[in-house]
Amino acid sequence: MSLTAQFATRMTRMKASEIRELLKLLDQPGMLSFAGGIPDPALFPVEAFGKALQDALSPDHQAQALQYSVSEGYLPLRQWIVSYMAGLGVTCRPENVVITSGSQQALDYLGKLFLSPGDTALVGWPTYLGALAAFNAYEPSYDRLRLGEDRRPEQYASAAEAAGGRVKFAYLSPDFDNPTGLTLTRAERVQVLETAAALDCAVIEDSAYQALRYDGDPVPPLLALEQDQNGGNLEACRTIYCGTFSKTLSPGLRVGWVVAAEPVISQLVLMKQASDLHSPTLNQIAIHQVAEALFERHTAGLRQAYGRRRDAMLVALKEHMPPGVSWTRPEGGMFIWVTLPEGLNGAALLETALAVEKVAFVPGQAFFADGSGENSLRLSFSNSTEAEIAEGMARLGRVLQAAR
């Protein structure tokens, strides 16, 4: 099953027979897909990885690169992350860092660490589908994390109690989140920290897109704000920061990280040891060398390229969307979130879009823990050229026009 097909499958929750029909359509020549939230492979730093892998297999490093290693991760990479985090305003030590196989694995471990069946996770409505998939294994209830609204912590607490547990964490992706592309203001971040403090629960800060800001001013991570509140003491922080190289250097190498207070990291290291021993040694060594050599320069190039694609999509949406359709204006990341007039259904539209106009997107419903959000869809601009984006939005416009 192709990647896009797999994504579409889990998004639309169709029956197997329906999926098979869908797959035939996705394989059609001329299909323009804005479905998968994946980086453009033409922008991977291939040459740097080639050199890094060659160096990793040189006589000095080969025994280490191909051998078992420690569960917490490759120390030089953890040290690089310490200095990267310092640039974001977080002061930490290598003991505060564990390497995971992408941030997806961090979400799985954190679900395992915190959730017992019936406990509550606070998430956005919508939120990252992969987070719901990871947490679902531990059978939580979900409650909607409301920002800028007057919902008191006691209300979350009593709802969680009624669901049979406690609020164990708030999960959010504060920068250009998947799927909405929206960014939390500083005030909203502080509000999340206050709510979590009142509930005495953790905050899981999924920072997958943080390095991909195209305009506007950076907002400090929740972990930086909380550390500041705590007089610099990371060990007193409840925020758990999840980072990844998947959106910046390569998703296929599966290298991410978590930064948190040492007792949390110790627990995650034990989990890592029991679940897959460690992330591949070779990959950690290669990512370290490439990050060391060109992280800042390379992500500057990505910001330029993806920023132009975002602009192209915003322009094309304005040109082609019929009245009653609205969309977000992300300052970074890979996604634009489209809200359709009430009564339209993204999943139903997808079938028409694939069959008639050969354009693919992700129906929004799958991103809602309560199954709402029928009249929404997610567009990714990261893996299409500006010309494809212009043509694709014209097609989408015709689909929506016809559905009115």
Added chain:
Amino acid sequence: MSLTAQFATRMTRMKASEIRELLKLLDQPGMLSFAGGIPDPALFPVEAFGKALQDALSPDHQAQALQYSVSEGYLPLRQWIVSYMAGLGVTCRPENVVITSGSQQALDYLGKLFLSPGDTALVGWPTYLGALAAFNAYEPSYDRLRLGEDRRPEQYASAAEAAGGRVKFAYLSPDFDNPTGLTLTRAERVQVLETAAALDCAVIEDSAYQALRYDGDPVPPLLALEQDQNGGNLEACRTIYCGTFSKTLSPGLRVGWVVAAEPVISQLVLMKQASDLHSPTLNQIAIHQVAEALFERHTAGLRQAYGRRRDAMLVALKEHMPPGVSWTRPEGGMFIWVTLPEGLNGAALLETALAVEKVAFVPGQAFFADGSGENSLRLSFSNSTEAEIAEGMARLGRVLQAAR
């Protein structure tokens, strides 16, 4: 923390202060360690990996190698595994194969799939420590899988009921297991299948060392025997086969696999998607190319080298062990299991061994789900030269002589 130190730590279950003292000793020059069950890095097929990685980053493959991929794993690798399994007497299709990050991850997923708190897992006394670590996360009870003994399935079932659940699987490593080095006879394998059938539970066949047989006749995998019983129908089999490239090509790349009936594989693929999306694409491509190029030739070389080391250890044990000490004679793998006279304690001896004789091993107690096995220890011969083995066993002999 070094690898060996980490292993020793979890083996001996010491307090943090004791561990710190131990670490100082392990770092001493001249230490001979037979503790870690790790391959000899000098025997890694470095050149072949270098070429495979270079090819993976060639213009034809680079976009795929560094990109997200499907959760079930790289199809050509799954096809290679299909043909490898055919050589072991198992007929399967790529749909029966999922790629995992080492077989450790398979054990974690299978624990997650089968175990609810209070359920029972049947395991050997002793058994692979990493399996206990993986399963422990799902809070099972353990019962001792007795082979060649007259224990009826009803007895397992009623013990499991008394523990608050059901027997969900029997876990075993039939070839040269970790830690004993012992191999199950064909009759014992059939007995396991009969017991599992009577209990209607799964069988987890951990085949990590299968390719490393130094003498004696191969015994078919339990999955092959069961498929044969079922007239060739894999879909009717309860055995779940876990393989890995960690002992043959490279542990640091973290590539393993599971072969089972399609509904089990589908479940594992969903788990994989939720827990880390997929194993690294680059690693799967590289392992595939190296396996395709030289798996048989390379493992023949390993069998020669490790076989000589096993022989050297058997000779040295015979020369240096005091009366009352016995040990296994493995036909393959990496381990020899030593039983000491009653009253001696492996963990206590380790401290003396490290401090006085500079020789390391793993105390046997950690491999017992019930904490018994005090008078045993595990020796690995895979990562030491024949000269180091001779000297190390002389040292161990002195430690045991002094303890009598």
